[in-house]
Amino acid sequence: MATVKPSITHVIFDMDGLLIDTEKFYTEVQEKILARYNKTFDWSLKAKMMGMKAIEAARVFVEETGISDSLSAEGFLVEREEMLRAMFPTCEVMPGASRLIKHLHATGVPICVATGSHRRHFELKTQRHGELFSLMHHIVLGDDPEVKQGKPSPDVFLAAAKRFEGGPVDPSKILVFEDAPSGVQAAKNAGMSVVMVPDPRLESANILKPYVALRLRPGCHIEGIAFPNHEDG
Numbered sequence: 001m002a003t004v005k006p007s008i009t010h011v012i013f014d015m016d017g018l019l020i021d022t023e024k025f026y027t028e029v030q031e032k033i034l035a036r037y038n039k040t041f042d043w044s045l046k047a048k049m050m051g052m053k054a055i056e057a058a059r060v061f062v063e064e065t066g067i068s069d070s071l072s073a074e075g076f077l078v079e080r081e082e083m084l085r086a087m088f089p090t091c092e093v094m095p096g097a098s099r100l101i102k103h104l105h106a107t108g109v110p111i112c113v114a115t116g117s118h119r120r121h122f123e124l125k126t127q128r129h130g131e132l133f134s135l136m137h138h139i140v141l142g143d144d145p146e147v148k149q150g151k152p153s154p155d156v157f158l159a160a161a162k163r164f165e166g167g168p169v170d171p172s173k174i175l176v177f178e179d180a181p182s183g184v185q186a187a188k189n190a191g192m193s194v195v196m197v198p199d200p201r202l203e204s205a206n207i208l209k210p211y212v213a214l215r216l217r218p219g220c221h222i223e224g225i226a227f228p229n230h231e232d233g
């Protein structure tokens with residue numbers, strides 16, 4: 001007999017690279033720093049770093065590029081910070097994000113954000129988008145005390161599930177929208193369904209295969225969130 005799977009009732013959004021166009025700033029700054037060491041920043045390294053907490057991504061950066069003897073993870077963050085601080089407030093909302101958020105809010109689907117970004121970066125990134133983010137029931141940040149480890153650990157998504165009204169919400173009733181491989185893995189580790197909205201450059205680098213669960217193309221129309229749960233694939 002076929003098993004009846006629960007329908008989706010709640011939605012969690014990733015933030016960087018999914019709701020707002022901030023991943024390009026990280027890329028630009030990291031390219032600049034690596035150029036000093038005569039190295040190039042590529043999308044396979046980008047795929048490993050995106051979605052992580054800042055210090056976790058910094059460790060990956062200096063170790064994978066082999067520059068850790070010259071630049072520590074902490075030193076990298078200080079250097080990166082100066083450039084990012086000026087860039088973040090200029091970020092734009094990703095195409096289609098505002099429409100989807102407003103639609104879900106208007107139809108009464110509880111929505112929230114679960115991001116690896118810490119409080120200070122979150123404030124800089126959202127200073128021009130307060131109205132849109134005010135539609136979220138709650139926002140869980142990377143430096144939240146309950147988020148012991150960044151994505152791909154499920155911590156941030158499990159904390160987000162707890163904070164919905166009447167929470168914790170059963171993870172099988174939650175749909176996550178993510179752009180990063182680590183974020184997709186984190187949502188799966190939390191037992192949630194995931195829609196990956198990857199940067200096309202990740203796709204062309206052919207590093208997505210293990211991660212893609214269900215994909216929607218930009219412009220795809222979502223009438224209401226009542227997706228059946230699904231298997232990986």
Ligand SMILES: O=P(O)(O)OC[C@H](O)CO
Pocket residue numbers: 014015016017026049050051052053054114115116117118180183
């Ligand atoms: O993609 P997010 O929102 O989890 O943010 C993670 C980092 O801040 C950027 O990769």
Ligand SMILES: [Mg+2]
Pocket residue numbers: 014015016017018050051178179180183
């Ligand atoms: Mg992201």
